[in-house]
């Protein structure tokens with residue numbers, strides 16, 4: 001039994017003050033949402049259930065299980081109570097019927113796309129998105145006869161034209177995108193899908209987290225998170241999730257059992273623990289990132305800052321309308337080339353040089369040297385990855401300490 005929390009709530013930061021108290025806020029959902037009134041053993045924390053298989057009392061119980069008269073687990077690849085608890089908390093946060101958890105974000109994406117698509121189907125995906133997802137479309141799905149079209153995230157007429165192709169089944173986008181932090185108008189994309197029959201809108205909302213954006217409230221059919229990032233929040237686990245309606249999630253759970261992409265209960269436990277502080281963490285990430293973005297934008301050694309919270313960002317208005325915060329990611333161009341930019345990164349003392357994002361530690365990377373290292377400068381330029389681009393995941397260190405560190409590094413390049 002789960003506690004009586006209606007998961008289809010409006011966001012607390014934009015909620016009508018008159019209704020405050022009528023619906024649980026995202027803070028409450030993060031701590032208590034999706035949890036039973038009492039866990040097993042009367043434990044306050046979710047127990048980690050380490051078992052590969054589950055015992056049946058007798059043959060009659062097997063029949064009861066298969067005919068749906070009892071709710072219970074059968075085998076570890078099909079289900080685990082700790083994993084289930086993590087799924088229920090994510091559903092509470094996303095406002096979805098159901099959620100399926102995976103061992104990584106990529107395993108969520110690949111299992112979902114393989115479950116959803118068949119030869120001849122067509123997928124539309126916005127560019128400036130997670131490159132391994134693009135790679136999966138270009139290689140594996142292409143090999144199985146699934147076609148795709150990449151469209152710029154702000155070219156709505158081109159998106160609509162691509163979606164109108166008769167075999168289009170899926171429009172896939174990220175909000176915000178990575179690394180240029182474009183905020184696509186999810187509502188507008190859902191209107192485009194609604195004008196066609198049978199086209200689903202899937203939003204990878206990893207960079208926003210459900211604290212800042214809940215795509216299902218804006219008409220998306222499916223929302224995906226790399227829980228490795230903000231939901232886990234501590235750079236200590238890998239996981240991924242897909243949330244959506246009951247039928248689709250039931251089918252996806254079946255596919256997970258067949259593909260074997262079952263997460264480990266220890267990771268699920270860490271994820272639950274991380275999600276409890278989602279609201280306080282992301283509120284602070286939002287606040288620090290905005291201050292740091294403003295500092296960088298005013299600095300003479302910085303050529304340009306990409307942050308949806310700045311008035312200079314092309315999607316500032318969309319972000320204000322759809323999101324309750326602008327997120328913890330800041331991308332920027334250092335005045336100079338590849339090596340000046342590397343020198344800046346090397347001279348910063350606080351940020352850790354590492355890929356990934358969304359954790360308590362501030363991480364920084366130069367996409368030309370890290371995520372896009374094997375491309376030529378020309379290929380990088382073609383997809384908008386400048387040699388002097390820096391991607392920053394603002395952590396929970398004091399924002400003034402970070403600003404002071406950036407200032408000393410910029411003074412010395």
Ligand SMILES: *Cc1c(COP(=O)(O)O)cnc(C)c1O
Pocket residue numbers: 104105106107130174178204206207226227228229238239240
């Ligand atoms: C990291 C990331 C992924 C992949 O997630 P993993 O947990 O690393 O497999 C997918 N989409 C986005 C937007 C990401 O940032």
